Amino acid sequence: MIQIQALNKWFGDHHVLHDVDLEVAQGEVLVVIGPSGSGKSTLCRCLNRLESASSGTIRIDGVPVPEEGRELARLRADVGMVFQSFNLFQHKTVLENVVLAPMKVRGVGRAEAERTARELLERVGIAEQAGKLPARLSGGQQQRAAIARALAMRPKVMLFDEPTSALDPEMVGEVLDVMAGLAADGMTMVVVTHEMGFARRAADRVVFMDGGRIVETGRPDTFFEAPRTDRARDFLAKVLTH
Amino acid sequence: MSVLLDHLPEFWEGLVVTLQLTAASFAGAAVLGLVVTSMRVSPVAVLRGIGTAYVETFQNLPLLVLLVLAVFGLPEIGIKADLLVTAVVVIAVYEAAYIAEALRSGVNAVSAGQGEAARALGLTFGQSLRHVVLPQALRTVIQPLGNVFIALTMNTSLAAAVGVVDLTAAANRVNLIEAQPIPIFVGAGLAYALVAACVGLVTGRLERRLVTAG
Numbered sequence: 001m002i003q004i005q006a007l008n009k010w011f012g013d014h015h016v017l018h019d020v021d022l023e024v025a026q027g028e029v030l031v032v033i034g035p036s037g038s039g040k041s042t043l044c045r046c047l048n049r050l051e052s053a054s055s056g057t058i059r060i061d062g063v064p065v066p067e068e069g070r071e072l073a074r075l076r077a078d079v080g081m082v083f084q085s086f087n088l089f090q091h092k093t094v095l096e097n098v099v100l101a102p103m104k105v106r107g108v109g110r111a112e113a114e115r116t117a118r119e120l121l122e123r124v125g126i127a128e129q130a131g132k133l134p135a136r137l138s139g140g141q142q143q144r145a146a147i148a149r150a151l152a153m154r155p156k157v158m159l160f161d162e163p164t165s166a167l168d169p170e171m172v173g174e175v176l177d178v179m180a181g182l183a184a185d186g187m188t189m190v191v192v193t194h195e196m197g198f199a200r201r202a203a204d205r206v207v208f209m210d211g212g213r214i215v216e217t218g219r220p221d222t223f224f225e226a227p228r229t230d231r232a233r234d235f236l237a238k239v240l241t242h
Numbered sequence: 243m244s245v246l247l248d249h250l251p252e253f254w255e256g257l258v259v260t261l262q263l264t265a266a267s268f269a270g271a272a273v274l275g276l277v278v279t280s281m282r283v284s285p286v287a288v289l290r291g292i293g294t295a296y297v298e299t300f301q302n303l304p305l306l307v308l309l310v311l312a313v314f315g316l317p318e319i320g321i322k323a324d325l326l327v328t329a330v331v332v333i334a335v336y337e338a339a340y341i342a343e344a345l346r347s348g349v350n351a352v353s354a355g356q357g358e359a360a361r362a363l364g365l366t367f368g369q370s371l372r373h374v375v376l377p378q379a380l381r382t383v384i385q386p387l388g389n390v391f392i393a394l395t396m397n398t399s400l401a402a403a404v405g406v407v408d409l410t411a412a413a414n415r416v417n418l419i420e421a422q423p424i425p426i427f428v429g430a431g432l433a434y435a436l437v438a439a440c441v442g443l444v445t446g447r448l449e450r451r452l453v454t455a456g
């Protein structure tokens with residue numbers, strides 16, 4: 001579903017991604033972990049070209065990610081993204097947030113878009129919040145609304161960049177539950193997270209990044225029980241004791 | 243006061259012309275200002291350059307010079323247009339630079355994540371600007387835009403200098419006959435103040451409606 005080959009990214013002369021090669025299969029749930037500044041967000045953002053790659057190729061469903069314009073917009077429509085800071089449209093109600101892209105990008109009629117939106121809001125457990133502005137919702141509800149908004153485009157892939165890092169601890173679970181449900185339904189997912197419990201529970205594969213490189217990758221059980229590299233061992237020792 | 247009442251028809255006609263100038267150049271400046279703002283925040287470097295050059299140019303030229311140039315210069319090169327239309331176009335082009343500047347500060351006040359989320363959903367740059375960024379930007383710039391609009395109302399009086407018979411020109415004419423500058427120009431001044439107050443009200447309401455219509 002996703003093929004990344006020899007991906008490099010520089011910000012000025014700061015080399016943020018080094019020769020990253022990665023494949024994500026259809027229906028696979030890939031969890032990306034690693035210390036802050038290791039390039040996880042940048043990798044995620046390169047996948048839908050919110051950041052442009054400096055070199056290398058990225059293919060989504062066999063198609064190279066277009067450079068710009070309508071082609072790029074079309075690709076992004078098929079790749080859902082969930083941000084750490086939710087980024088719900090502040091001036092629109094939850095329902096309007098969810099129907100905007102299906103109506104403007106896919107040309108779906110309002111009645112159908114609203115029907116789908118209400119189903120999705122039901123699915124993420126916030127149906128009764130449909131008419132409220134985002135600022136009226138808790139962080140956990142906002143993030144679930146953001147997931148519903150992304151799902152409304154019926155994406156082939158979902159990208160999550162630390163979706164629970166901005167949440168109060170008591171709200172983390174409700175968001176992870178929605179994500180685990182998606183994973184169980186067979187969605188292809190790339191999830192950057194520090195929630196090791198989620199990684200163990202829902203991931204098919206874990207990728208550990210450090211210094212802009214993929215240092216280790218493996219099945220969650222083997223990775224967490226017996227990391228092969230020192231850097232992964234150090235990292236796990238730090239996050240698991242905290 | 244009686245001097246104002248005696249010449250009410252002249253004042254009225256002048257006021258109507260001022261209102262036409264104001265309303266038409268408002269509309270033109272708003273549309274053009276939106277276009278220039280879109281260029282200035284566009285991902286295409288050339289468009290950004292043009293947008294910035296536009297704003298820099300018109301903020302650094304006196305409106306009166308532009309009016310004189312257009313009204314007396316354009317016929318020289320064979321472009322003949324109605325005097326009022328010329329004045330409207332020049333004022334709109336000039337004020338668009340100020341509207342663009344106000345709008346851009348509003349766009350900058352909207353967090354980058356809003357536009358990113360819109361683009362991540364597959365909206366084009368133009369769609370994300372129109373449906374997500376600008377409606378939120380407008381909300382933060384109602385006050386500065388109102389100020390631009392009021393300055394525009396006052397600036398329409400410069401059209402009198404190139405022969406448009408607006409409120410200022412009408413006051414001037416009446417004064418040439420009656421030689422009572424204080425009541426005549428205080429009266430005209432009050433009329434401008436009233437127009438400015440109305441413009442403030444109308445734009446405030448208009449933008450609020452734009453915002454809620456999303």
Ligand SMILES: Nc1ncnc2c1ncn2[C@@H]1O[C@H](COP(=O)(O)OP(=O)(O)O)[C@@H](O)[C@H]1O
Pocket residue numbers: 011014016034035036037038039040041042043
């Ligand atoms: N827009 C940017 N401009 C310059 N440097 C950036 C930018 N975004 C990220 N970086 C740098 O790239 C590196 C990787 O960042 P990031 O991908 O956000 O890491 P992570 O998500 O793993 O914490 C960091 O050193 C960060 O400072």
Ligand SMILES: [Mg+2]
Pocket residue numbers: 040041042162
């Ligand atoms: Mg990050």
